Amino acid sequence: VWPKSVLCSSACFLRLTILQLLAGSGWQRRWARSGYEANPGRFQLTAGRFYGDAARDKGLQTSENAKFCAISSRFKPFSNKGKADHSAYCESFFSSDLDQKNLSGDSHYYIMFGDL
Numbered sequence: 001v002w003p004k005s006v007l008c009s010s011a012c013f014l015r016l017t018i019l020q021l022l023a024g025s026g027w028q029r030r031w032a033r034s035g036y037e038a039n040p041g042r043f044q045l046t047a048g049r050f051y052g053d054a055a056r057d058k059g060l061q062t063s064e065n066a067k068f069c070a071i072s073s074r075f076k077p078f079s080n081k082g083k084a085d086h087s088a089y090c091e092s093f094f095s096s097d098l099d100q101k102n103l104s105g106d107s108h109y110y111i112m113f114g115d116l
Helices: 016-021
Strands: 005-009 045-046 059-062 071-075 091-097 112-115
Touching: none
Parallel strands: none
Antiparallel strands: 005 071, 005 091, 045 059, 091 112
8 A cells, every 4th residue: 555645647547446647637735836947847637639539538738749747646646556657657656744745866756667
């Protein structure tokens, strides 16, 4: 069981346990953009170019090239016991006391999955 933590992902493809964070309009209220960089990259909610159902298959996507992008959201504890883990993007798990507004490449994380 993971402790109450923060998930950060630059191009988010999230586990089913936290997909409700993306659902519908108002995703901006559930996610905190880092203010660490003076001119950070932006995110958009989109199904992208490849999807089964454009209305249901939406996720966060970076929308600008060559920009530092950092976004995070708090979530309730969960367990992945007996479930397959698969990540096509970078996901980092931080302590629940993370200062989300100052998230940077130097922020301490517990564990990271994905390509760098």
